[in-house]
Amino acid sequence: LDGLLKGKFRGCMLGTLLGDCLGAPFEGEAGSKVVVQKYFEKIDGPYKKSPQKRYTDDTAMMKSVAKCLIDKPSMDFKYLANLFVKEYYNEPRRGYGANVVEVFHKLRSSKFEDVYKPAREQFNGTGSYGNGGAMRMAPIPLFFNNNYEAMIEAATNATRLTHTHSIGINGALLQAIAIHQSLMLDPHEKADHQIYTKKLIEKMKAIETEDIHDLLDHTPYQTQLKKVAELLNLETSKKEISEDEVVAALGNSIAALHSVPTSIYCYLKAQNEIAGIETDNPFRRTIQYAISLGGDTDTIAAMAGSIAGAHYGEEFIGENLRKHCEFVDEIIEISDELFKVTPIS
Ligand code: F2R
Ligand code: MG
Ligand code: MG
Ligand code: MG
Structure with a gap:
């Protein structure tokens, strides 16, 4: 059982990395199943030496979250803010969000005095609703797999360092909850999409309670998840959805509301065959399909990939895909260190 969970840790962390690296070349483009199928045929075909795909801000920030849990298992958010800032100034050209860099500047110049203040000031005080909180979530549901309440609290605070809009925070929570749910599943069995989405909606009901003043819909994630469930039900009754x-x-944008539910949909849909996506492997199918949607491809593939990786575990992640991405061995090492410090009941 220990081995199973260790493999799921690796699968989830590699899911973020591979989705990010393989999706990044398409970020901001219109989707195309045909183009992305050809791309994956090359990557997953006979190996030809080529420059490795580079990871972006999604993985850069995710590895800081993991390092924070490894170094300070009781979670120290000032330390996490320091790690984000250090990582950014070491390698600023990793494709960060246009506005989040302002948070890093302010954190550094204020000497981390109040680590939540710079994020609160974003967008005239409304806070960011980008998917930057959600994209880096993976280590939190892994570490807190035995303690749901602690997971929610840590996920909230890890997000609040950069994103304070309730859409940004609740999107990160939904991503954590999805990984947490998939971690409990048997790698060789499919998730029942009706039960899976119903559970997510129930959990979001407990989270989407406060009034969101600038929104007409006060339960936007539950609304999106109902659409996810509807689309999957239509497919069950044999209707093809383009x-x-x-x-x-x-959606397929950098807004958390229009990317986190999309990632969950990609993962659930890709449990079954998808026309135009030629692979028997559900992990590859998940990220390939996510990239085919276009838009925020690195992040949607990273989030869908980490949910799929938590379900299937690392044995489903092929050697070919790994060879084309930088930082694979390092992520496995970080994942194993995280596993080592994780309390197991
Ligand atoms: N930045 C990108 N992609 C742009 C192209 C990168 C290029 N390929 C390259 O390599 O250079 N991707 C990354 O950004 C997303 C995560 O962003 P995050 O961390 O949430 O940042 P930020 O700046 O807080 O928000 C992103 C944008 O969302 C809009 N926005 C957010 N809150 C808003 C609000 N309250 N009001 C109005 N607009 C809001 C803004 O346009 C922000 O700039 C990931 O895709 C990651 O891969
Ligand atoms: Mg990115
Ligand atoms: Mg921001
Ligand atoms: Mg992105």
């Missing part, structure tokens, strides 16, 4: 229809219904 990528355009998925993007129109769920």
